[in-house]
Amino acid sequence: MRGDTVDGTVAAVRLAEGAPLRSTLDVTDPGDWLALDAGVREVAWYRSPSLPEWEHSAPLPADPARLDESRLALALCHRDGRIRQAALPRAAHRPGLLPLLVIRCTDWAGPVRAHARHLLRETLDADAAVGLAPLILRVGRRDRGAFGVELLQDVLRRTSHERLAALLASPDRAVRRFAYRHAVTGRLLRPAELARAAAQDDDTVVQDLCATAALTALPDAEAYEDVLAPLLTARNPRTRSAGVTALRRAGRPEQAEGYLADRSALVRACARYVVRQHGGDPAAWYRQRCTPPGHPDVPPGAVIGLAECGDCADAGLLRPLLEHPAAGVRARAVAGLRALDRAPVERLRPLLDDPAAGVVRETALALLPSARELPADWLLERTGTERPRHVRLAAFRLLVAREGVVALRAAVGLLEDPDVKLRTWAGQAVQRWDPSATERHRGAEAAELLDRGRHLFSDHVLRRRKWAAGADG
Structure with a gap:
């Protein structure tokens, strides 16, 4: 799908001049169809000389073959409801114009709207639903837009797994959300499939939806093996945190220790919860790794984790880490001292010249309250x-x-x-x-x-x- 949207008035004029529909707008982009729908009426009201005479008063030809696709598209968007309604039956037999039939299902004129809905219900099959889903969901946010969404749901209930998979892999985020909600509600995907989707999708709504559904669908702790692995190894922190939290229910709370030093604050917090429920002490775990001789191998997540659950006395463990050879450790040490409100100005000043951008960024944040002292x-x-x-x-x-x-x-x-x-x-x-x-x-x-x-x-x-x-x- 394109990142820009066509100018609807320009597209309307080009169609009126006989330009082919597919060279005038991106027929896969819902925004282009909506822009055309609005642009035709704008041209008709304010720049009507740009449209041919038949657009204003002449009736549509009785023979559909005499009306090309471009002019039929203009008729479907016409400001006169009688012309829009007369064009609807012809559009139902033109797959390339089905997007305008979808738009007319929300038409402000009741007869046009009812006729369009009747035709779309008869015409929409599983193959067409896959291609029209982005537009149906976009139009569904309008007043009177619920019909198309409900019809899409009805078609998907009868469709094959392969067609549903095409929607689950759609580049359109709204389509993926809709498809996964449909799959979760209908229990159409196995827990392991949902877990993989949560780990691989870049949309946080899909991540949360699929991770929660995957864990909820598990019958017992023994079934966790295929679900926990993709959740715990996911790149996105929301999915990892769901997997870490599930370790307690799965009877594996001891594995949560491995995530106490995770790069994500959310995952670290979930890991601390599971460890505490199992009787462990996350603060002691962090202190052990931030105390010499653990300094050379201290993970950066353990440094900031200590600040997140420790107390002011732990600042003494963090200050020596300001000179650690690893930039990640130095940056987390600065962030930790800032979180504990124990950031010494004179100790931090040299770090403004640090070669690592992350260290300098954290140092500037820590020094901002004391900027006038510099x-x-x-x-x-x-x-x-x-x-x-x-x-x-x-x-x-x-x-x-x-x-x-x-x-x-x-x-x-x-x-x-x-x-x-x-x-x-x-x-x-x-x-x-x-x-x-x-x-x-x-x-x-x-x-x-x-x-x-x-x-x-x-x-x-x-x-x-x-x-x-x-x-x-």
Whole structure:
């Protein structure tokens, strides 16, 4: 499915001029059909000379063969309900126009709507339902749109597993959600199939739906073998967390220890719950791995896990890890100290120059509340182009948090940064800058800096900003 949608009015004019339907819009994109439906009426109301004369008043030909697909599509979208209704029987015999028949099932004119529904009920089979499902579900969100969704459900109840599989693999997220809900309600998939779907699908709704259904459908603990494996090895954390939580019901709570240091906070929390229910102490498990000689092999998840369930005294175990050779451990140590509200400014300052972007990012977050305690010149030096991008960004964030003319100085200095995003953020910071009452004596410098960024303001706004900074306009 395309990422953009056709201009409905342009498509209507092209069809009126005789262009083939398939070269005018993407017939697989629901958005294009809906745009055409609205575009035909817009052209008819405001640009009617663009349409041929028959579109306005002439009746449709009695012989369907005399009406090509493009003109029939225009007739199905016509502002006159009598023309739309007359075109419906012809559309029912044209598979390429079934999408417009679906749209007419929500028509505001009762006779047109009733006739379209009757024809769609007679026409829609399993093969057509697979192709029309994205449009049916899209139209189903409209007023009077429930009919199509209910008809789709009815067709799927009678369809084969192969056709349902096509919907389960659809690139359209709404279609996959609908198909999996249908499969779960009808118990059409085995627990192992649902578990694999939860592990492989990138949509969180499908993940939760299938993981829950897979675990609910299991008759006893012995049946968990084929379900737990895909859940516990899934890349997405929501599915892994479901598998970890299920370890308790499966009678395997001891396996949850292996997930106490998972990269996901959600999975770690579920693992701690299962371990505690089994009588274990997650905090003691974390402390053991964060205490020498466990330092060289400490997993990053254990470092942040200790902060999540430990106490302030555990900050003593995290501080030495700020110098750990693994960047992941250093970053989690900074995050852990921030979570425990025990982030020492002087110990963290050197980490702003860390070669790992993740460490610098966590350090900037930890130092934000103490930004005014950091030397302005020291931070400004780190916004120079000779510094790595992640260092420039972190220093800039801290300087902006300081506010005042120092923040403006940093933002203006980055207006010519080689990185496009940094230049954009710097420009936004200049536009948002507001002088503090305590720095009005630096109005001359502020005025000079604002002049360097004058392309970001209108003349009126620039004069007001300079006046607010205590400088002459």
